[in-house]
Amino acid sequence: MKPPAKLPSRSAKTALDRIDLLILEALRQNGRITYQALSERVGLSARPCLERVRRLEQKGVIRGYTALVEPSALGHDIIALAGISMRDPSTGTRQRLERALTANPAVVELQVVNGEYDYTARIVAPTLAAYEALTEAFLADPGFGIGRIHTTFVLKTLKDFDGYPVADNRS
Incomplete structure (x- = not known):
């Protein structure tokens, strides 16, 4: 895409x-x-x-086209929602972290947010050990300036994201 x-x-x-x-x-x-x-x-x-x-x-209204694939069919048995808090929120540190997170194929969604966390990420992994290794690598690198990663594991998906609603609210 x-x-x-x-x-x-x-x-x-x-x-x-x-x-x-x-x-x-x-x-x-x-x-x-x-x-x-x-x-x-x-x-x-x-x-x-x-x-x-x-x-x-x-115009960028349609960003692209894609197929929606079942994560477990690709070996992504772990889906985690991670809240990431910065220890060092300087511009250079944020840029390094954002480049690393967006380049990592396990990070399938990433937002900058306000509140308790600086970022929220949807991360997939084949096992808990693989997820733990990934987050430990990010936490261990002082160049990323991460203070904490709070993880919530998805137990069951009741409704998958299938696109933003299109509604004509002007009538």
């Missing part, structure tokens, strides 16, 4: 019309839908529908 051309601004949100929202919802439900089927679903001919999808991609 390639990064967006540019991040959508608040004005990009207001620039979406009813047809754009229908396109986004259809693609969110089925990213493999053909342009012909998509155009029929949203009530446009194929060419204008394709042009709208390309415009949404260029």
Whole structure:
């Protein structure tokens, strides 16, 4: 999945019309839908529908397309939600840590947050020992400036993330 051309601004949100929202919802439900089927679903001919999808991609509203894969099928039997607190919140330390976390394939999601933690991360691992080794390596490196990692292990997923809701709240 390639990064967006540019991040959508608040004005990009207001620039979406009813047809754009229908396109986004259809693609969110089925990213493999053909342009012909998509155009029929949203009530446009194929060419204008394709042009709208390309415009949404260029604006960064559509960031990319992906398959949702079952983590355990890939050997990711451990899913952890980690709250990471910085001991040293200097800019250089944060940048080093952010580069290391985003480059690590086990870190599948990462946010900068406020409150008790500086970051929250979703981390996958094949075993508890592998997860422990990963977090110990991050904690042991003083260049990352981590003070604490608080881990909550996922026992069962009741609802997987399958995309952001698309709603027309302007009616």
